[in-house]
Amino acid sequence: MSKETNSQRPGGPGPGGAFGFRGGMMPVQKAKDFKGTLKRLISYLKPHRLQLLAVLITAIISTVFSIVSPKIMGKATTKLFEGLMLKFKGVPGAKIDFDYIGQIIILLIVLYILSAIFAYIQQFIMAGVAQKTVFNLRKEVDEKLNRLPLKYFDSRTHGEILSRAVNDVDNISTTLQQSLTQLITSVVTIVGVIVMMLTISPLMTLIVVVTLPLSFVATASIAKKSQQFFKGQQKALGQLNGHVEEMYTGHKVIKVFGHEKKSIEQFEAINETLYQSGWKAQFVSGMIMPLMSFVNNIGYVLVSVAGGILVTKRSIEIGDIQAFIQYARQFAQPITQTAMIANVIQSTIASAERVFEILDELEEIPEAVNAKVVDDPNGEVSFKHVSFGYEEKEMLIEDMNIDVKPGQTVAIVGPTGAGKTTLINLLMRFYEINSGTIFIDGIDIRELKRDDLRSLFGMVLQDTWLFNSTIRDNIAYGKEGATEKEIIEAAQAANADHFIRTLPDGYDTILNEEASNISQGQKQLLTIARAILADPAILILDEATSSVDTRTEVQIQKAMKHLMNGRTSFIIAHRLSTIRDADLILVMNNGSVIEKGNHKELLEKDGFYADLYNSQFSGHNQIKDAG
Known part of the structure; x- marks a missing residue:
């Protein structure tokens, strides 16, 4: 399946990497409605107001403890410097006050421990808030997908839906848990550091602040440049995931038609595009840190010079310079983080918008308020003046009228694209009719x-669907709470019991993900057993014998005959020889029923059905003669 969860976070020492920040995660795209989406995303956090308030308070306390530490340490440095200077000058009895310095060190240790404890509490609370929020969001998306019509899934790739439901939600989760706390800490640190620097020297604070515009200009220009590369990277990443998913699910077809080389060439072309976009994105975004360091180093030089002059004039103490340089370094980190978080938030809002687009999709028509129930279904089906089109302007079926009596076998025939499957989709309300x-x-x-409605139907399709579990579970899927006796009776009726018992583990045999450890015919017998167990009023059969050998076909035909006994059955027929005994044959072409009747009546009409039937058998005879 298409998994972008890890791939969406390119590795490497991206901007802000030194601080454990997701530097490589640049915005995939800009949100169309940033404010509206942000407001909607925040609404998911409203139930956790108290926890968020606690996060804010613990973040402030933790940051304050770490901010005041350099100034306290500066006092120890000053005391050490003063003692050394007195000893150097030869002042009698001069000594270094290690008791005072020791007290400061103990105080610093206590402050750092308290800062770490509150930081831990902050992360613990925020992790809970983030996971609960995303849990609710995932639940909404899952429930929404269950309410969306088949049309939504038919018009989008599986990879696209998976990307929104998994990767975009995961992006929101990571941002809430990491970036939000970093943003709070960064803002508190910036404010706190400015206050502490002003208490030491307004002049040196001015020097540091003046270098800020240079940092912003450098960061903004590089971020803008790198954004287009990251956008290209994400586009290539989506193509690569889609290609891998498609090639993996269809690997048998690829091998049969010898397309391995073409598939590898496509992969390498997309991979090369991803590589080119990726390294450019990482390189350009990686320039932010060196450039920021360069600007900051210029600031340090100016601060050191100004500080030295102020010390000589005894305006400040030597320990204040040390503390101020630490503050200057602390000041650079949250500025960088804040700049990068702005990019991450942009990406997160874009992801949130994609998720909200799913949540805002038009759902299936609501269920009837006073829904009726078919208590004792007979299987009578009628289409009255039915019209339908996948697009409103292009009608596929117009004014269709069909009457099927209980217990009748109705065969639907016609060329590919005639509308056979569409008819079944309408019958089961996978699509809504236009009129x-x-x-x-x-x-x-x-x-x-x-x-x-759907519980009235049983389906046996040409493409069997079995899941990774025991044969017993696969058959029991047809009826909730099915007993062992009912499962075995259904398997016997489907002529599947014998082959099941010949397997090493019998009914406990576990089918692999593609059920490739049993034959195609055996798969089909299991799906028939499942349908028999469901005991539906109406059957839908999509030529279930088209991909099996003759002997297995006879077994399946027997099983299907047992299954169809006394039930209304719709058979989508590909081989016309299998539907000679049908009570009613509907001949479809271009979405319309162009002929109706039984096999004999339609042959006598010498129309479209007769041409189809004769073409199949003439082809069969030609092959036979050639043999």
């Missing part, structure tokens, strides 16, 4: 709950 009505036992399907 007209579909009835089941005289009830408009829109008056039924979707779950109740």
Whole structure:
């Protein structure tokens, strides 16, 4: 599957890397509505107001303790310097006051421990807030995806939906847990450091502040340049994930048609694009730290010169210079972090916007308020003046009328794209009709709950769907709370019991992810057993024997005959020889039912169906003669 979770955070010592900051995470794109999305994202944090207040308070206390430490340490330096100078001048009884210095060191240790404790509390609370917030967001996205119509999934790639539901939510989670606390700490540090520097020397503070515009200009210009490279990197990363997912899920087809070389060439081309964008993005963004260090070093030189002059004039003490240089260094770090966090927040808001786009998608039409229930389904189906189009301007089905009596077998035939599968999608309300009505036992399907409607159907498709579990669980999927006896009886009715018992673990045999440890025919028998266990009123069969050998086909046909007995059945037919006995054959072309009748009646009409039927059998005879 498409996994971008780790890949979206390029490694390497990006900007701010020295502070454990996600320097490589530049914005994928800018949010279309930054303020609106930010406000909506903040609304998810409102239930945690008290915890956020606690985070703010602990962040302030932790930062204050770490900020006052350099000035206290400066006093120890001053005391040490004064003692050394007195001894150097030969003052009788002169000595260094180690008791005073020791007291300061103990005080500093206590302050640093308290700072670390409050920082731990801050991170602990924020981790809980972040995870609860993202838990609720993930839950909303999951519930929303369950309410979205099939149309939404058909019009988007799996990778795109996965990226929004997993990677974008993960991006929000990381930002809430890391960047938000860093932002609070950085702002408090900037304010606190400025206050402490002003208490030492307004002149030196002015020198440090004057160098700030240079830092901002340098950071902004590089960030702007690197953003386009990061955007290209994310685009290439999405293409690479999509390609890998597609190649992995279709690896058998690739091998059958010998497309390994082409697939590798495509991968290498996308990978090269990703490499080029990636190293440029990392290199350009990585220039921020050296450039910031250069600007800061200029500030240090000016501060040192000014400090030396002030010491000679006895305006400040020697320890104050040491403390001030520490503050200047502390001042540079949160400035850099704040600049980079601004980029991360931009990326996070863009991710949030993509997630909110899912949450704002048009949902399925709400269930009927006073929904009806088909208590004893007979399987009568009617299409009355049904019209449908995937796009409103392009109608696929127009004014369709079909009447199917209970227990009838209805075959739907026609060329590819004729609308056979569309008809089934409409019947099960995977898509909503534009006009007209579909009835089941005289009830408009829109008056039924979707779950109740779909519970009336059993499906056996050409492409079998089995999941990674035991054979017993796969069959039992057809009925909630199915007993062992019911499972075995369903398997026997589907002619699957014999082959299941020949397997090493019988019904406890675990199917792998693709169920490739049993044959195609055995897979189909299991899906028929599942449908028999579900005991549906209406069956939908999509030519289940098209990819199996003749002997297995006979077994499947027997199982299907047992399954279809007494039930209304819709068969999407590809091989017309399998539907000769159908009560009603619907011949579809370009979304319309162009012919109706049984096999004999349609052959006598000598129309579209007759041409299809004769073309299949003439082709069969030609092959036979050639053999």
